[in-house]
Amino acid sequence: MSLDFPLDRAAHPLPGAERRAILADPGFGRWFTDHMAVAAWDTERGWHDGGIRPLAPFTLHPGAAVLHYGQEIFEGLKAYRHADGSLWLFRPRDNARRFAASARRLALPELPEDAFLRAAEELVRADADWVPEADADGPEGSGEQSLYLRPFLIATEPFLGVRPSAQALFRVLASPAGPYFPSGVTGVTLWVTETYARAAAGGTGAAKCGGNYAGSLAAQNEAREHGCEQVLYLDSAGHGTIEESGTMNLCLVTRDGELLTPALGTILEGVTRDTVLALAPELGLRPVERAIPLAELRSRVAEGTVTEVFAAGTAAVLTPVTGFKGEGYAVTVGDGTPGATTLALRRAVLDLQYGRTEDRHGWLHRVR
Template identity: 65%
Template sequence: MRSAFPLVRTPHPVPEAERASILAAPGFGRHFTDHMASAVWTPEVGWHDHGVSALRPFSLHPSAAVLHYAQEVFEGLKAYRHDDGSVWLFRPERNARRFARSAERMALPTLPEDDFLAGIEALVRADEPWVPAATGERSLYLRPFMFAAESFLGVRPAERVVYSVIACPAEPYFPSGDNGVTLWVSTSYTRAGQGGTGDSKCGGNYGAGLAAQVEAERHGCDQVLYLDGAGEQGCVEESGAMNLFLITSDGELVTPALGTILEGVTRDTVLTLAPEYGLTPVARPVTFEELREGLADGTITEAFASGTAAVLTSVVGIKGEGYAWTVGTGKQGERTAALRERVLGIQYGRVEDSHGWLRRVV
């Protein structure tokens, strides 16, 4: 039986006119809804104090473990408004399972899948007016997260942990849209190593990647493309906030194998849909030399990155120290466009959900 997250409504919601103004141009991650879901874990009681209440700041002691040891994990998913006014989630069960795996890696308590789903659904129902119409690919972005809240300075797993979900109306993550993005190949920074936290969705991974993102922007690129610890003699991994895909001239859809990269929900979706578009999905190591040669001789015809925020975003160029490569025609490829429209079509209810990926909330 699903755990309850009882609602206590805020006495001070954002006025309707102000909310309408925000929804007209929400940006990404700038405006937040009226409520938040939360729960607390302690070893004596387990998970307790489930509820949805007014969005509010946390009060933390300066010695709170998360501030010193980065014991924290999070997720990202969206709620989509369909044309009939209903609101749906897309494959939230996979987010729940990845959240549990990330928590285990960071020595945090595992939140039951039913609790994960119940908290998200309760928040979406409470803040349903904040879910935008599908115009311009708008959605309600949901951020579940968990952090060590115990006050102590010893290096051990915390014995007080807070779980929460917040939400913000969102436009597409990349303002360039279908124009695509250019990636900077970093040889200065490595994202993850074997046995590390590369396959976990924890804040430390993203914090450590900010310097690489700044480097990419300094070279006129939108995102960084990471290599493994062997650098240009090794393999390609993933982008700063997205999984990477390459389409080859012989009809393969190639993506780096799991192990040190994040197991993306959109990544799995694309791999599942690929055969319907004449593509053979292949997850394997991709060497930097293979990337270089494939772009030079046209073996790699299209490239794109995938993620909840990015959906499918064309990669039109790849740069590094001393080189700048164009991917294919330098524009969004036909198969990339077709896959992108299919994923969005399912999420917004415009095409049949033949895989049972949608979950209705409202």
């Protein structure tokens, strides 16, 4: 049986003037739209009770498994308004597949890909007025308004035994997002932590689950204490290879035209990462996925054979990395400013997402 998402429209949506005031400066994750997508699952009925309902709090039994054992997953994707007013999602089936893979790893029920897609579509249609206009005429990075979607799945069975929950709730929230770099794209410096590790072989690093992010907060604090905006993790096996930058995948541009990125395994299979790897040949780059030792990164940045470094993720698209710090060293990438190749790749991704260039990969999914 397919899972549908009929609309139960909110009786008291936010007045238009208040919504427009929010959209003028939404920030990121501060405001939520009038509706949410919902569905429930249990071992007897499977998936059921799907719908688009008014945004509202919901109650959980204090013994719910998610509160005690962290059995939950989430996703992040965006809806974009094109110049003609149409609304589009970018690569939503890739998010749906990753959501299912994360569910398998956390022993949660797998939501069918079509149901994931319908939930996202119907929520965007219900809250279409919340999708901001995109202004492409401002400085680099300033015209990137979108509607961020946050699907999540939590274990809700009230039971204090350590086993997979027999009940779960699915929700999708929507939150208008302003430009990540409102004054133009700037670079960040990463702190190479030797105290914390993000993931280990056989762990949950390849799943998008909250525990991975909760465990990163102390490392982010360590980075800030050393004057850095984000953290760079090394592998937990002690090989000294780089993994991820906080919540983003890391990429290196070399002088001889390679686009290097750590291989998958213990890191998240980022949709933006995959997009950049696919677009790289169009900009004259050869994508290479392999283990990258920290020693190689430091030496090649110092000698100038790694000319640019950037991080890739849904929120900021591409974030230039202009320097690294670690215990006893500091390295500047290039001349310490965002690189031309990084900015060109960033523009190529955004032009696809906002419909300013032809979608030859079939990544755009029209909603309305």
